[in-house]
């Protein structure tokens with residue numbers, strides 16, 4: 001596959017498995033898993049926001065058997081997630097919760113449950129900035145002090161693209177006219193800090209993506 005900077009570049013129907021299929025998930029799952037193995041050693045319950053096809057959930061959960069992986073997405077994606085989970089069952093992966101970030105009812109229902117980590121891949125550049133703030137808010141409210149919010153995707157740095165392919169990708173995102181855009185790390189970090197989520201680590205990922213790791217301010221008193 002060419003150096004299309006990352007995911008998001010559309011899902012197709014796989015004739016091989018007859019499941020909704022994301023090639024990007026296949027490409028990025030191993031580097032992401034490698035980071036998650038380090039980061040989630042002590043986690044018991046992870047909320048994934050924007051699970052998409054569900055491919056990440058069925059790959060990560062059985063390889064992180066010490067924790068429970070809770071998927072979520074807008075209802076339109078639930079059939080795909082169920083299908084992947086049926087094809088690749090694992091005891092510790094949970095069927096999707098309805099979480100449309102435009103729905104305050106969904107947010108209230110999801111945030112009623114605590115999690116010790118929140119993971120999201122390739123969502124921050126898809127949803128509008130207002131919904132990025134809501135997504136951060138969900139993470140901030142479900143996490144305890146010390147909990148991790150982990151976000152994978154393409155990001156700009158210091159107001160600039162990190163690659164020509166990301167510049168091209170951003171033009172396509174912005175042409176959608178729904179508020180999609182590659183986000184500045186500095187803007188995400190500043191917004192996260194407003195809700196006590198602090199950037200503590202960054203992993204460089206293939207195809208000009210990054211994994212950002214935020215931690216809810218640990219209790220110090």
Ligand SMILES: C[S@@+](CC[C@H](N)C(=O)[O-])C[C@H]1O[C@@H](n2cnc3c(N)ncnc32)[C@H](O)[C@@H]1O
Nearest residue numbers: 008050051052074099100101102121122123126
């Ligand atoms: C590019 S896909 C990424 C899917 C998957 N995480 C991956 O890495 O392949 C963007 C995801 O954002 C989700 N999304 C879009 N709008 C949303 C909203 N309003 N609320 C919650 N999720 C949303 C989509 O349903 C989709 O799963």
